[in-house]
Every structure is written in C-alpha cells, then in structure tokens.
Amino acid sequence: xxxxxxxxxxxxxxxxxxxxxxxxxxxxxxxxxxxxxxxxxxxxxxxxxxxxxxxxxxxxxxxxxxxxxxxxxxxxxxxxxxxxxxxxxxxxxxxxxxxxxxxxxxxxxxxxxxxxxxxxxxxxxxxxxxxxxxxxxxxxxxxxxxxxxx
Numbered sequence: 001x002x003x004x005x006x007x008x009x010x011x012x013x014x015x016x017x018x019x020x021x022x023x024x025x026x027x028x029x030x031x032x033x034x035x036x037x038x039x040x041x042x043x044x045x046x047x048x049x050x051x052x053x054x055x056x057x058x059x060x061x062x063x064x065x066x067x068x069x070x071x072x073x074x075x076x077x078x079x080x081x082x083x084x085x086x087x088x089x090x091x092x093x094x095x096x097x098x099x100x101x102x103x104x105x106x107x108x109x110x111x112x113x114x115x116x117x118x119x120x121x122x123x124x125x126x127x128x129x130x131x132x133x134x135x136x137x138x139x140x141x142x143x144x145x146x147x148x149x150x
Contacts, residue, residue: 001013001014001015001016001025001026001066001101002014002016003066003069006069006071006100007119008071008072008073008100008102008117008118008119009071009072009117010069011069012069012070012071012100012101012102013026013066013067013069013070013100013101014098014099014100014101015095015096015097015098015099015101016097016098017097018094018095018096018097019091019094019095020091020094021091021092021093021094022090022091023090023091024088024089024090025078025089025090025091025095025101026065026066026067026088026089027065027067027086027087027088027089028050028058028060028064028065028067028068028080028087028088028089029058029060029063029064029065029067029087030048030050030058030059030060030061030062030063030064030065030068031058031059031062031063032052032056032057032058032059033056033057033058033059034055034056034057035054035055035057037057038051038057038059041059046061047059047061048060048061048064048068050068050080050087052082052085052087053082058087067087067089070089070101070102070103071100071102071103071118072102072103072104072105072116072118072127073102073103073104073118073120074104074116074118074120074122074123074124075102075118075120075121075122076092076102076103076104077091077092077093077095077099077100077101077102077103078090078091078092078095078101078102078103079092079103079104080103089101089103102118104127105127106127106129107126107127107128107129108128108129109128109129109130109131110131111128113126113128114126114127114128115127
C-alpha cells in the first residue's frame with residue numbers, strides 16, 4: 001500500500017496489489033485516549049479519531065499505521081471490524097491494484113453534517129448517516145371501536 005494525494009480529500013491510501021474480498025487490509029493504530037481527551041482533540045481542524053468503544057478512541061495522528069488516511073466513500077472498498085480491542089480494515093469486495101481504499105465513516109446523523117466528496121453514483125451528499133424515519137402509526141378512524149375477539 002502507498003499513501004499519496006487523493007481526489008477525495010488531501011491524502012489517500014492506495015492498493016499496490018490485488019486484495020481479495022474478506023482479506024485483512026490493515027489495522028487502524030494510534031494513541032488510545034479517553035472520552036475526555038477525545039472531546040478535547042475533536043475540536044482540531046483536522047483529526048484522525050476512531051471510536052473503539054464507549055470509552056476509548058484511537059487517535060491515528062499519534063503513531064498511526066497510515067489507516068488514518070483512508071478516505072470516506074458512500075460505496076466503500078473496506079469496512080472496519082472491531083475485534084478484541086483492535087480496529088481492523090477488511091476488504092468489502094475485491095480491490096484492484098492502484099485503487100484508492102475507502103471506508104464509510106458513518107458519522108452520527110445528530111452531529112453537524114460534513115459534506116461528502118466521494119463523487120460516486122450512490123453518494124448521499126454527507127459522510128453522516130441519514131436519520132431513519134420511524135414509520136407513522138395509522139390513526140384509528142373516528143367513531144370506530146376496536147373489540148377483542150372472544
């Protein structure tokens with residue numbers, strides 16, 4: 001793999017050889033920080049924070065493996081698998097040599113929206129997940145009474 005300029009955002013990670021679907025591509029590494037420290041660092045203009053669990057976050061900008069440069073895409077080539085305290089990037093499909101590796105950042109819909117630059121046909125326009133609409137309950141018609149069958 002190599003890190004070089006990306007048309008999506010700043011730098012990207014590129015496959016230097018074919019990677020088959022299901023293969024471990026890389027591990028997201030960096031400094032393990034608490035929720036309190038995560039909140040402090042999240043205000044930086046650029047950050048490489050990946051939530052590990054409800055308490056810990058990995059800051060890829062401190063001792064990162066290069067996985068922090070994998071850009072967002074709405075139709076990603078890799079996905080994150082958190083296994084025994086490790087964040088592993090796995091190939092979601094076959095990846096060709098020279099292809100930029102991408103992952104769906106899946107930002108929470110309740111945080112400020114961040115515009116997406118992936119440019120794919122299925123781009124949702126933001127790296128945030130869309131809020132799921134809850135189905136409406138149908139209102140009972142006036143004057144009708146539900147009865148239980150005996």
